[in-house]
Amino acid sequence: MDAAELGFEPAVSATGAPTARTSGATARATRSPRRRRRARSGGGLRRRLGAAAVLIAALCAMGGSYAMFAASSGAAGTGSSTADIEAGRQLYQVGCITCHGANLDGVKGNGPSIIGSGSASVYFQVSTGRMPLARQGAYAPRKEAKYNETQTEQLGAYIQSVGGGPTVPVGKLESSSAQIGKGGELFRLNCASCHGATFHGAPLSGGKIAPSLLDANDKQIYTAMLSGPENMPVFSDNTITPAQKKQIIGYIQTLKASQDPGGNGIARIGPVSEAIVIWVGGVGALMISILWIGARAR
Ligand code: HEC
Ligand code: HEC
Structure with missing residues (x-):
């Protein structure tokens, strides 16, 4: 049995929306003579309508879970x-x-x-x-x-x-490990004077302190640079570009991980990988339901 027989290639458009007209047309085109006879009897039509309903329900469920995911990970303000x-x-x-x-x-x-x-x-x-x-x-x-x-x-x-x-910011906030050398340079130039070369923080004049960076996650480091809390300067995207911010974060997090053997920091991979997992899982579920519909419709 080939893909066309299972009916799963044109049943779904590139955007994931059911395309009723094309799937109808290909169903007609690929129907075998034996199945055409069965279809005329009426049971086939009912079955196909049932299958279409299941497909639409599956698509809606997937779209719904995707929308839920997208809403929860989307940046405030965007x-x-x-x-x-x-x-x-x-x-x-x-x-x-x-x-x-x-x-x-x-x-x-x-x-x-x-x-x-x-x-x-x-x-x-x-x-x-x-x-x-x-x-x-x-x-x-x-x-x-x-x-x-x-x-x-x-x-x-x-x-x-x-x-x-x-x-x-949204998406992956750490540069690849190939760029942490650049991140290290930027860190020593812009941050180490206050936070120390090993991220442990240091006292500033006037009783203030630059805190340790050991507990900060990617998004907190990024938003600290964007907002410049208290005595910390604002590092706007003109001063330190978004790509450079990611290099700094990559450098801090990589060195932290090597200082602290306790965690390999899978969580720091961030929402991008979660999106992939959900997306792949969702598409997998969809494929299974399409195969199931195809098998039933035979
Ligand atoms: C002039 C000193 C100074 C410089 C330079 C500086 N910071 Fe800071 N930073 C501070 C101070 C002070 C705070 C604490 C602010 C507060 O408590 O509201 C802080 C807080 C932070 C925090 C929050 C830490 C936490 O978990 O509470 C992060 C992350 C951070 N800075 C990152 C950076 C990075 C990255 C750079 C370089 C691009 C940098 N800082 C440069 C003074 C500085
Ligand atoms: C008891 C008073 C108080 C309460 C309650 C309070 N804040 Fe603040 N907030 C301050 C003070 C004082 C500062 C400035 C001191 C500092 O930056 O550490 C500040 C600073 C801030 C800043 C940084 C401003 C900037 O751009 O530098 C933000 C953002 C903020 N607050 C948000 C909030 C939010 C959101 C809440 C409620 C969840 C809140 N604050 C509750 C007193 C308060």
């Missing part, structure tokens, strides 16, 4: 839905408004304006547990995050939608 923004607004009103104000323009004596901080700064501050600030005047150290990943994205989506600013 593809955030109005529902995310609304959820973020509600979180903001409970957790942030007393210090940053109803219009994000800050509250004198409590917190600065965060207009233009963008979802990048929100991600950095909230995912590292610095925000919400526990009490006014305290140095904001890294601590246990109070909001989960989704809530953090929702807060970012809301603050982005009101004030704009740099957005959270």
Whole structure:
């Protein structure tokens, strides 16, 4: 039995949408004389309609799970839905408004304006547990995050939608290991003076400290560079290009992994690989259902 007999090549368009007209046409073209006789009897038509319904259901299920995945991994600010923004607004009103104000323009004596901080700064501050600030005047150290990943994205989506600013980067944020030499140069030039050559951090003047980088994940390092918290300078994409930021991250994470034999950091491969797993799994499930339909329709 060949592919055309199973009917699985033209049943699905390149975009994954069912193409009713082409699949009908090829069904006609590839139907054998024996099957044409059966089809005229009426049972074949019902079976084909049943098969089409199953195929459409499978496609919908796959599309739905893909959309769910895409929504959860999409960066705040790039593809955030109005529902995310609304959820973020509600979180903001409970957790942030007393210090940053109803219009994000800050509250004198409590917190600065965060207009233009963008979802990048929100991600950095909230995912590292610095925000919400526990009490006014305290140095904001890294601590246990109070909001989960989704809530953090929702807060970012809301603050982005009101004030704009740099957005959270998406995709793979580490360069390939071939480029970590360049990353090392950039790190020594731009970061080591404050964070130390071994990432353990160092005291700065005026009682401030540049913290250790050992706990920071890719996205936190990236958004730290984009937002420049406290005494840290902002490294805009003009100063350090996105490709160079990825080289720096690759360098930090690779060296960290070699300093700390405990983890090989599979999680750091990031959402790209998850997308592939889900995509491949989804397509696999689809293929199985198509083969099954094909087998039943014989
Ligand atoms: C108790 C007051 C307080 C609360 C509550 C608070 N913040 Fe802050 N926030 C501050 C202060 C003060 C700063 C500046 C100090 C600093 O950068 O460490 C700040 C800084 C920030 C910044 C960085 C601004 C920039 O671009 O440099 C962001 C973003 C931010 N807060 C977001 C939030 C969010 C989101 C919440 C709610 C989850 C929140 N904050 C809750 C007081 C507060
Ligand atoms: C002038 C000193 C200075 C330089 C240069 C600097 N930083 Fe920072 N960095 C800081 C300070 C201060 C903080 C803490 C900010 C805070 O607590 O809000 C920080 C925080 C961070 C954090 C958060 C760490 C954590 O887990 O809490 C990361 C990541 C980071 N910096 C990366 C970098 C990278 C990458 C560079 C070079 C491109 C760099 N920094 C250059 C001073 C500096």
